[in-house]
Amino acid sequence: MGGLDDLYQDLILDHYRRKRGEGSLDNPTVAVDQNNPLCGDEIHLELNIVDGTVTEIAHTGEGCSISQASMSMMSEALVGKSLEDALEVVEHFRMVMHGSEQGDEDRLGDAIALEGVAKYPVRVKCALLGWMAAKDAIQTYQREGEEVA
Amino acid sequence: MGGLDDLYQDLILDHYRRKRGEGSLDNPTVAVDQNNPLCGDEIHLELNIVDGTVTEIAHTGEGCSISQASMSMMSEALVGKSLEDALEVVEHFRMVMHGSEQGDEDRLGDAIALEGVAKYPVRVKCALLGWMAAKDAIQTYQREGEEVA
Amino acid sequence: MSTAAAPIDVTALRADFPILSRTVHGAPLVYLDSAATSQKPAAVLDAMDAYYRETNANVHRGVYELAAEATARYEAGRDAVARMVGAPRESVVLTKNASEAINLVAWAWGVRTLKPGDEILVTEMEHHSNIVPWQIVAGITGATVRFAPVTPGGELDMDAFAALLTERTRMVGVVHVSNVLGTINPVAEITRMAHEVGALVLVDGSQSVPHMPVDVPSIGCDFFAFTGHKMLGPTGIGVLVGRTAVLEAMEPFLGGGEMISNVTQQGSTWADLPWKFEAGTPPIAEAIGLGAAADYLMAVGLDAVRAHEVELTAHMLDALGQVEGITVFGPRDPAVRGGAVSFSLPDLHPHDIAQLVDQEGVCVRAGHHCAKPLMRVLGVGATARASTYLYNSAEEIDVFVRALGNARLALK
Amino acid sequence: MSTAAAPIDVTALRADFPILSRTVHGAPLVYLDSAATSQKPAAVLDAMDAYYRETNANVHRGVYELAAEATARYEAGRDAVARMVGAPRESVVLTKNASEAINLVAWAWGVRTLKPGDEILVTEMEHHSNIVPWQIVAGITGATVRFAPVTPGGELDMDAFAALLTERTRMVGVVHVSNVLGTINPVAEITRMAHEVGALVLVDGSQSVPHMPVDVPSIGCDFFAFTGHKMLGPTGIGVLVGRTAVLEAMEPFLGGGEMISNVTQQGSTWADLPWKFEAGTPPIAEAIGLGAAADYLMAVGLDAVRAHEVELTAHMLDALGQVEGITVFGPRDPAVRGGAVSFSLPDLHPHDIAQLVDQEGVCVRAGHHCAKPLMRVLGVGATARASTYLYNSAEEIDVFVRALGNARLALK
């Protein structure tokens, strides 16, 4: 694989082969679809939210090794976080992917392994797909919450 | 003037300085306006037609030396010709300007001097302006004649 | 066009393409993405560079020598393109790409003509550029876009097409050669059928003109669009060939310099064809480059280009056919299809294929290829696609298929 | 942008422009038609050539190295342009020329928005590219195009403009610097006035951006159009800068590849700005060339470019002012005008001027300069126009004025 060690590290391939959070929730608090306009991949993401905290994450859909591994890592990283903290971690991950922040393992967990993807602009879209879906889901929940209130 | 002898021959300049046919007719059989989209010049052409023959030509308007000289030469060349012959001479002149026919002095008269304009594609438009107006005038007359008949 | 062109000598011809001597990640470049854009021979680059260095000026109105030279070179570019597709020069409108050529028709004709109840019939194998303009214009006018289905074998379902073609159909949009499936559509027959119900026909020739002899008038269609950068030409230029009578009857699209006869505060009149449809300073250097590309292709011979493609495609289909578990899309007979070959593997996403074979110097495309409706029909989100051109060799295909095997092992 | 750039050293700078060493009819080239199109420095040509020779590939979707390099160079071109005019990158839409940029607004916004009774207000000194698109769209929608008059001194009549600006005005189209008169219009003030009545404003900056520091956001206009080939860049590329909020709210223009987020048979959704307005393969090499042109101009300094122009224009107005019987159009103070100087002679048609001075190597333009309504206001069919740029010297103006005298004698 020559120069691709950044993209195809063991940890990434491990998440790709054994996806954490794959599947569906029975009655999710919020669910969203997201597509990667550059390759056509489509994913479905479900969140359970209890008392302002993300309690469960599940996902289905197609994708390349990077997008699938990233989604798996995201599922681990965001579960148990408050909505605000989760959004903050998503934003941090986005900044890392755009090369504007150094990755913080405390916040990103295994997703720290994706730091090297920043060197491959096209694959950044893949890595971000699941995280952008999570942001969308949380914001959708917050908006709808407000509408109800 | 270096290499411009073709464009600015004495005969052409003579027609430019002393335009034949400049002016207006009292009650022309047919009148048309024509404009050169490339430079904005606009001319007005009037014809008297009697028994299928062009008996008088008059013109006004602005133009460069080539368009004015050519109009002057056209006025001389077409007067006295039947409509069919006049259209044929116009077509011959057009062919000469596009470099597809050798000029025939019998038909073109002084306008044979414009043969060298063919080497200057932009100026071909100038040289053709009056002749295309004449064609337009004759065809307008023929069409309107048919409509009446 | 020569009918018995000499076969292509790939080794000799590759020397004409400067980029082909570069390496990628230390490996020789194996460029198998010509369906996305082609590489350019030095003759094309030199023609453009010479224009800028020797006689750059704006065209059509300048009296001075420089402008006359620029105009002559620009219009000679149009002439070469016209010659290549057998069309009269006044029917050859230069645009910025194939997409603009199609939009020109959709907007200039469609916005002024279409009404609720009218239908535009396209196929499920169209590129987005022959779908989205119609959707946009349908949205404005209230017309409807219908899709003729594709068979499981990757061909246009002609029975279904015939059934969808009705008195309501005002325009048929069909791709000549699919950029995903390689399918060659029977565009002359489609035109005949469409004209019977009074519909106009637009053929998207983006993938045909570069790769085979195409005589536009003999197809009989009303509009024919293609793009410069896929036929050895530069970016920034495309072509719309129209039937002269249809173009004459049409009102213009973009307004501005060049396309007028007269402009007054009360209104304007239009220039003659083809300039009526060319507003503003045209892609001058690009037309000169495209003319050089057309001359290059005609010198090689479009028959020879096509023969070489059939040979390479046969080799590609053979070699890929031996890859375990692979799905290859589109017709299997290289004699009836173009050279774009899309495929998928059960265990390796197209993105990973493209990324991994790139490490061995091989460029293939991964994605929806601007044909998302077709992806849905094929039941995939994306495919990988390898596509060849006159500068590719059978050995390059072998390098690619070996790299594909390595990729598979790497992510096992 | 540097505020105290070093003055231009014309002799040194001319070496950057390959064409300037050529001769015409045996005389050194004196190029005084930069208002029609500018010449190109080698840096621009080399950037494009290097792209094609080293890393040509289609942009935005390719995973492989070549495509990533191409995309990076393409988007860097956009960044350079954005920097030059002080605009955020997502507001910088690349088109094929200024005309397309204006048509984009006229069609995408106008066709969907304008109704009978609505008015578009332009000025009598607009280029056809900021008149005809509005006439076409008014013809489709039933809206009306009005013209704000020009004073005898060649300036916009601001009182008359104010009177014509009403609640019915939906769009104001105004040229920043006139390509005929050189007039610099008060576009920030015009924008303020137009926004007060709720109209949008499109500024045509084709003649300003190449020649002076322009900060688009500080003008406040909704749309700002300019063109690559007049600012040392290649043909085949133009720019529309839009206010982000206005662009976000607009539906797209051309449909096709690149500009979509999703496409289904039922309908489509759009990509983010700026790509939403860029359909099909973009002018890739041209964006790279334009980026190099913007970098070149910023390195010289737009202040220095402007200062040089003011100096040359003063010399031009002086020298022409001494020609017997001449009429020079436009403002007389070089400090408040651009460098395009139009004039006429009672005894010599512009065509003959251009033809005759060309014999001495001088390129000037003759005609209506795509501003026929203005010609009518000026009471002429055509004018001759000399226009300078950063590579011109005062000596060249002297050569031109001498040639003009000779021309006059020749046709006496």
Ligand SMILES: Cc1ncc(COP(=O)(O)O)c(C=O)c1O
């Ligand atoms: C003031 C002005 N606006 C618009 C244009 C049109 O530019 P383009 O021909 O590149 O579209 C020009 C140049 O011709 C111009 O001078």
Ligand SMILES: Cc1ncc(COP(=O)(O)O)c(C=O)c1O
């Ligand atoms: C079949 C087909 N049509 C249209 C296009 C659009 O061409 P362009 O992007 O040059 O407008 C393409 C290429 O992308 C294509 O393959």
